[in-house]
Amino acid sequence: MASISNVKESEVSERTVVVAGLPVGSFSDQSLAKLVKIYFQDIKNEGGDVEDVIYPTRTKGVAYVTFKEKKVAENVIRKKNHRLGKKTVQAKLTVSHLGEKVFCSVNAILDLSVFGSQVILEKLIRDLKKKIPTLFFSSLEHNGRISVHGSFLAIKRLRESLLLKASSLLEKNRNFISEGKKLSRQSPKGSLQRSNDSLESFRTLVPETTGSGETLVLDTDVFLYLKQKCRCYEGTLKTFNVLSRERVDNDVTTIYLKSVQGGSQPDNVKHVKQLIKEYSYSLQLELRKDTIVLEGKENREQRTIKLACEQLSLIYLQVLVNCYRTHIDIIGSSSDIYLFRKQVMKLIGQKVSY
CATH class of the missing domain: 3.30.70 (Alpha-Beta Plaits)
Known part of the structure; x- marks a missing residue:
């Protein structure tokens, strides 16, 4: 009996797929769940009998669909082009195995006001859309906030792009302030103060690091599992004498790595960063x-x-x-x-x- 039970339990995961990219905001949760069921029951979409649809889930735009037959799940995964919605509102879906790409959908709210007057935000958003076309941006709010939806890897690229932009502006501000100190008797005090305010804003986005510092971005769920369930995380930091500082921003966690004062070499920090990336990638494929x-x-x-x-x-x-x-x-x-x-x-x- 135990062996039969185990077989049935394993079959459920084999018959279940993860559906990401649902058109959130265009339909109610109840309507969206019905649309998903109807879509995947249609043989035109390589579908079949649907046993269950789990939606909404904590991750917006992601649903779990369980079919009555394993081969139907395999067929819908094999089909590359899935689009859900009406003619006027259609969303391209990503369908994958239950154990794969579970952390594939991330929602983030960006506060672009930290750039102040240094950047034309509308132009920055247009550039980001071109650079990362798989991301979905909401309308820019008057306070500089904007919500973004996309895969974890796309959100990660977005964060790296913004950090790079902020670092570049931070360096320009430092150079400006350095020149301002030389000409302090000739420059208006208010101008220098505004530059200092901008610099402080960027520091909240770009952390101060030494030459041995490294930064990496992980999915928060993967990070929490890595830190709390895997000894390798703390063990690796201790082995290579590296300190870590983490900042959790909803679905994304940023880790700042730094050599212990007078301890390990800069190369060790880079090595630890690479090891953590490998650990997290392995977990991302395994976890759900x-x-x-x-x-x-x-x-x-x-x-x-x-x-x-x-x-x-x-x-x-x-x-x-x-x-x-x-x-x-x-x-x-x-x-x-x-x-x-x-x-x-x-x-x-x-x-x-x-």
């Missing part, structure tokens, strides 16, 4: 994330779910459980996540005691 929604449930039910997750986390040591006010994220391998959630539902059904 499931979300248990708490919002809308009664307090007693929420406590029951949280307690069940706490109990199971002591058994499933390779599963990372992150509890938030509105939901609980479960991160791990496809098989572990499936079994974990199944046990949570079982414990909830048994009304876990407090």
Whole structure:
């Protein structure tokens, strides 16, 4: 019986696909879930009988679709061109295996006001759209904020581009201030003050680093799993005498690496950066994330779910459980996540005691 159960459990992941790029904002969540089901049931789209559609998920624009047959899942993945929506509103979908590219959709809000008057924001956005065409930008707000949606790799490229732009402007400001000090008796005080204000704004975007410093950007879920579940992260830092400072910005985490004072050589910092990139890439291919929604449930039910997750986390040591006010994220391998959630539902059904 156990072997039969394991086979069925593994088949679920094989029959499930991750669908990213849904046209968020054009339809309600309920309508979008129905559209997804109808689309993937259509044989014209290489589809077939759909067993379940999970949407909305924590990641906007990403749904999980489980088919009744494994071959249908394989067929829709094999088909390269998927478009969902009406004639006037169509979105190109990315369909992948459950265990692949799960962290493929990221939403970010950019505060471009840090550039101040140094940059024409409309032109900056046009340039970014040309450079990274896979990103979707909302309208620029009057306060300089703009929301962006796209794959993690595309968001990563965006962040690197902005950091590069900020670094370039920071250097220009430093040169300007250096010249301003030489001509301080001839220059208006207010002008220099505005330059200093701009410099401080850029420092919030571009960290001060020494010659041995390195920066890399990771998906937040991958980073949290790497730091909390993998000994290799802290071990690598300790082995090569490298300090790390992390900044979490929603779905994206920036890591600043620096040599211990009087310790390791600059090459060690670069080596550690490369190792962390390799670790994170491996995890990104292996991990998947499931979300248990708490919002809308009664307090007693929420406590029951949280307690069940706490109990199971002591058994499933390779599963990372992150509890938030509105939901609980479960991160791990496809098989572990499936079994974990199944046990949570079982414990909830048994009304876990407090």
